[in-house]
Amino acid sequence: MELLVASAIGVMTAGGVYLVLRLRTFPVILGISLLTYAVNVFLFASGRLTVGAPPILRDDITAYADPLPQALVLTAIVISFGMTAVVVMIGLGAFLGSDDDHVDEQPEPETTEGET
Amino acid sequence: MSLFFIVALPFLGALLPGIMNSAGRAACAGVTFTVSLAAFVGLLTNLPAVLAGEVVTARVEWMPELGLNFTLMLDGLGFFFAFLILGIGLLIITYGRHYLSRDDHMGEFFTYLLLFQGAMVGIVLSDNILLLLVFWELTSLSSFLLIGYWKHLPEGRQGARMALTVTGMGGLAMIGGMLILGQIAGSYDLSVILQNREAIQADPLYVPALILILLGCFTKSAQFPFHFWLPHAMAAPTPVSAYLHSATMVKAGIFLMARMWPVLSGTPEWFVIVTTAGLITMVLGSVIALFKHDLKALLAFSTVSHLGLITMLLGTGTTFGAFAAVFHILNHATFKAALFMSAGIVDHEAKTRDIRQLGGLRTLMPVTFTIATLAALSMAGIPFLNGFLSKEMMLEETTHTVLFGVWWLVPALATFGSLMSAAYCFRFIGHTFLGPVRDDYPAKPHDPNAGMWMPPALLVVLVVVIGVAPFLVQDFVILVAKAVIGGTADLEVKYIKIWHGLVPALYMSVAAVVGGLLVVAIFKPLLKIWDAAPRPEAKVIFEAIVETAAAAARGFTHSLHNGAFTRYAMIGFVAIVAAGYHAWATGTVGAATRDLQEAGAVPIAGWAMLVASTVGLVFLHRNRFLALILIGIVGLMVSIGFVFLSAPDLAMTQFTVEVVTIILLLLALNFLPKQTPVESTALRRIRDAGVAIAGGLATFALAYHYLLRDAVSTPISEFHLANSYKGGGGTNVVNVILVDFRGFDTYGEIIVLGIAALLIYALTETLLNGPVRRRLLNRLPDQPRAGDMHPMMMVVLTRVIMPVVLMVGFYIFLRGHNEPGGGFIAGLVVSIAVVMQYMASGFSWAAARIRYPYHGIIGAGVLIAGLTGIGSWFVGKPFLTSDFTYVRIPPFNEFELATAALFDLGVFQAVVGAVMLSLESFSRLAHRPNTPESDHPMDIDPSRDEAPPVVPGLEKEGG
Known part of the structure; x- marks a missing residue:
């Protein structure tokens, strides 16, 4: 189980990093979202993995999953929505304003090769 | 009057001239004068106490932990400087009112002047060196505004910048020096520091502190090698020059040296640095001044020279030197302010200050001539004028000062400096006022009105009175000198004499005056030599350095x-991985303490889907719709993972956020290209993949390692689990943490969320009000439109389901404290219900039915949450302390009422408002207000294509 979660975090991070390094806004936004998942799961996993013991207090149960990382990640998820929305808006505004969705500053208009 | 008022009055009064500006020039100058006068009178009310030898103090604790207190003190020295600042300030205000032309914004000028005045008074009355530093920086800033007052003149702007750069850098050095000094003395209070002479001078950090503080003083007082900024600051209006360069700004450095004299002076380091700098400045300034043709530049360099003189006197470290310095400060302030104002009058009336175009003004401007001549003769050191007395003392002091082991060095240089000083004074008089009347003045010169000549005349009266009857000010000067010296030594001077007998100083004086006359006589050939000689231009060097x-x-x-x-x-990712690797390689990793848990078939299947969709996303991301679907699958798998790993709240949040995020991205994709072109080279892709794989491996390794190890110490979650029900009254610990234990954190989060939504709204507004709007209106859809904009089934379904969804949201909200749910999740669920209406029935239909603006909902949410928190103050508890009770209303079961629920209501509203405002803003980009749009379902567009290609997600563009 630990291996599965850890490798999922690794795969999502790798995918996120790769997409963030792309040249157009949309894949970069997708990359940021993917990184967000990875980070949230990573933070969540800092409470270690517990199956079948949600932190809802019951009279006859004493073992629970760690509630604190869950609370922190919950707000992180909501905030990351806000952040994604702002980034999308900025990317969209830039595209509508210049008809260009490159992430990098384009030195000359005719340059299509993104190497800088 | 309390010292606080004296300092505060100019600052408070600085608001008035701006307000009074439209009331006319007289009113504007009048309020400024009144404010200054009030402060001046307030200062005078403290005169009896100061004359009695008391030290008036005022103290307010500001930040005692930092040693920063608002403490003021008024002793002889402080009184002396405050008197000069406010007294000459009054004269300058009177003069300035007549000097400024109708084109100048007078309110602005007097506001700056009062700010500057307040800062200067603050410096001289501060008893805390940190407070002093604050005022010190304020003078740099306000003098910047004053020097650059004529914004249209490039010289004014350059001069202001140069002054700010030089004095600002000096101020920075001084902050360092003062902090060291405070550390040594163990207090930032001046009164304490002044008692610790031995401890400070014995400290190994004494020399660094001394050098840093002197850097501040020398830059402010334009001592060599920082003397160059002062002449360039002459681009300011003349009242500013007269004020800054006679009594205030440049005297701040002198003041500080005098203030710190008891603790810093008397050491060889002090003597060599200060005396040498002063001597060089004095000689250099006087030589340059002689050859300046601009009256104000001449006076500026003469100021530099006289400041050098005072600095040198303070540098000698003897009590007689300090006494002479104080006396010369007084004398210099009187004659130099008068001279600047006279130069301003000449400039104002003759429309030129170039000495080569002047001459013969004696008969045309007799009043100005008298004032300027008396002041200049005083500066030259002619007997029966006050400049003579202090200059004589200076020469006397130099005969006892031995620098670098050469007995004649200081007296000779001082005599030479006095000689040049006398020469430029004679030139000032001779070349401006004497000689034949010319017929080529740019304007016809005549004496100005009394408002302009009265202030300098008043000062010249002082020049003569002090010169003839020095005993009138003798006691006061001795009092101030004693304040400078502090308790360290006795002042042996008892009175000021005009006639000392045939002492060396007298011969030196005579030599200076005679030599000065000779130099003026042979001025023309000297000027030729001077003009031919190469010399560095400070401004060019300064600008080269800055450039x-x-x-x-x-x-x-x-x-x-x-x-x-x-x-x-890329740099960021590589740096993070490298830093992590470094920590990993240098740290130690403990042995695993937890066992691997078995994973059944279902988790493996979920994992496989997540990995497959992530990999697919990376390879297929160029097809943007497909990428959106794939990332949706990733999010879904993450939510299912949360369910499986005992985090139902997270799963619900992730799931609902997933929905709104995908809708958001679809709305954006409506405008963006649907494909990502191939641009990067294969090499680049391999490089990026390398970085990505390194990052992925790093997070994998880190996560895997800590998942197999227990926390080093007991997590605080134990506390939360134990107190959730007892203290917070809820069994859903996650929700109790959110609304109770860490409520303040949550409060911050909803505010951030609200700000993000408002930011999106603001960006949308900007786009819609800019050139983008036209482009949006003329834009043709790049995808085929659905003929059936509002499909009947969808409209009916969403409208029917709406109350049900709202009910579910309400339920989730209410049970949140004890079961999975709560404000965040309920907010997201309700948002989805509303978004569905937009999607199914169109933007116009839904927007027409929204009763409250979304901003208001965000605001109400934050307000409710905040007020709930404040409510606990009324029962004497800290912010956001919660309380709860159980009530039973038949026929319902017993249920819980907690203030936390009210807080959660705020969270709920903020989330609904923020989500809806973001999504609505995106939709507004596509909305065309002027196109008729049907409200009704089944509005089939007959002009549609025969067979529109079905693209997933397209029907969400309804509107």
Whole structure:
């Protein structure tokens, strides 16, 4: 189980990093979202993995999953929505304003090769 | 009057001239004068106490932990300077009112002047060196505004910048020096520091502190090698020059040296640095002044020279030197302010200050001539004028001062400096006022009105009175000198004499005056030599240095910050991985303490889907719709993972956020290209993949390692689990943490969320009000439109389901404290219900039915949450302390009422408002207000294509 979660975090991070390094806004936004998942799961996993013991207090149960990382990640998820929305808006505004969705500053208009 | 008022009055009064500006020039100058006069009178009310030898203090604790207190003190020295600042300030205000032309914004001028005045008074009355530093910086800033007052003149702007750069850098050095001094003395209070002479001078950090503080003083008082800024500051209006350069700004450095005299002076380091700098400045300034043709430049360099003289006197470290310095400060302030104002009058009336175009003004401007001549003769050191007395004392002091082991060095240089000083004074008089009347003045000169000549005349009266009857000010000067010396030594001077007998100083004086006359007589040939001689131009050097520094900074910044986001991201990722690797390689890793848990078939299947969709996303991301579906699958798998790993709240949040995020991205994709073109080279892709794989491996390794190890110490979650029900009254610990234990954190989060939504709204507004609007209106859809904009089934379904969804949201909200749910999740669920209406029935239909603006909902949410928190104050508890009780209303079961629920209501509203405002803003980009749009379902467009290609997600563009 630990291996599965850890490798999922690794795969999502790798995918996120790769997409963030792309040249157009949309894949970069997708990359940021993917990184967000990875980070949230990573933070969540800092409470270690517990199956079948949600932190809802019951009279006859004493073992629970760690509630604190869950609370922190919950707000992180909501905030990351806000952040994604702002980034999308900025990317969209830039595209509508210049008809260009490159992430990098384009030195000359005719340059299509993104190497800088 | 309390010292606080004396300092505060100019600052408070600074508001008035701006307000009174439209009331006319007289009113504007009048309020400024009144404010200054009030402060001046307030100062005078403290005169009896000061004369009695008391030290008036006022103290308010500001930040005692930092040693920063608002403490003021008024002793002889402080009184002396405050008197000069406010007294000459009054004269300057009167003069300035007549000097400024109708085109100048008078309110602005007097506001700056009062700010500056307040800062200066603050410096001289501060008893805390940190407070003093604050005022010190304020003088730099306000003098910047004053010097650059004529914004249309490039010289004014350049001069102001140069003054700010030089004095600002000096101020920075001085902050360091003062902090060291405070550390040594163990207190930042001046009164304490002044008692610790031995401890400070014995400290190994004494020399660094001394040098840093002197840097501040020398830059402010324009001592060599920082003397160059002062003449360039002459681009300011003359009242500013007269004020800054006679009594205030440049005297601040002198004041501080005098203030610190008891603790810093008397050491060889002090003697050599201060005396040498003063001597060089005095000689250099007087030589340059002689050859300046601009009256104000001449006076500026003469100020530099006289400041050098005072600095040198303070540098000698003897009590007689300190006494002479104080006396010369007084005398210099009187004659120099009068001279500046006279130069201003000449400039004002003759429309030129170039000495080569002047001459013969004696008969045309007799009043100005008398004032200027008396003041200049005093500066030259002619007997029966006050300048003679202090200059004589200075020469006397130099005969006892031996620098570098050469007995004649200081007296000879001082005599030479006096000689040049006398020469430029004679030139000032001779070349401006004497000689034949010319017929080529730019304007016809005549004496100005009394408002302009009265202030300098008043000062010249003082010049003569002090010169003839020095005993009138003798006691006061002795009092001030004693304040400078402090308790360290006795002052042996008892009175000021005009006639000392045939002492060396007298011969030196005579030599200076005679030599000065000779120099003026042979001025023309001297000027030729001077003009032919090469000499460095300070402004060019200064600008070269600034340009070099700016170019270096630009080169450094631009090489890192070149507009390539991918490059920053790449550097960031590599740096993070490298830092992590370093920590990993140098740290130790403990043995695993937890066992691997078995994973059944279902988790493996979920994992496989997540990995497959992530990999697919990376390879297929160029097809943007497909990428959106794939990332949706990733999010879904993450939510299911949360369910499986005992985090139902997270799963619900992730799931609902997933929905709104995908809708958001679809709305954006409506405008963006649907494909990502291939641009990067294969090499680049391999490089990026390398970085990505390194990052992925790093997070995998880190996560895997800590998942197999227990926390080093007991997590605080134990506390939360134990107290959730007892203290918070809820069994859903996650929700109790959110609304109770860490409520303040949550409060911050909803505010951030609200700000993000408002930011999106603001950006949308900007886009819609800019050139983008036209482009949006003329834009043709790049995808085929659905003929059936509002499909009947969807409209009916969403409208029917709406109450049900709202009910579910309400339920989730209410049970949140004890079961999975709560404000965040309920907010998201309700948002989805509303978004569905937009999607199914169109923007116009839904927007027409929204009763409250979304901003208001966000605001109400934050307000409710905040007020709930404040409510606990009324029962004497800290912010956001919660309380709860159980009530039973038949026929319902017993249920819980908690203030936390009210807080959660705020969270709920903020989330609904923020989500809806974001999504609505995106939709508004596509909305065309002027196109008729049907409200009704089944509005089939007959002009549609025969067989529109079905693209997933397209039907969400309804509107």
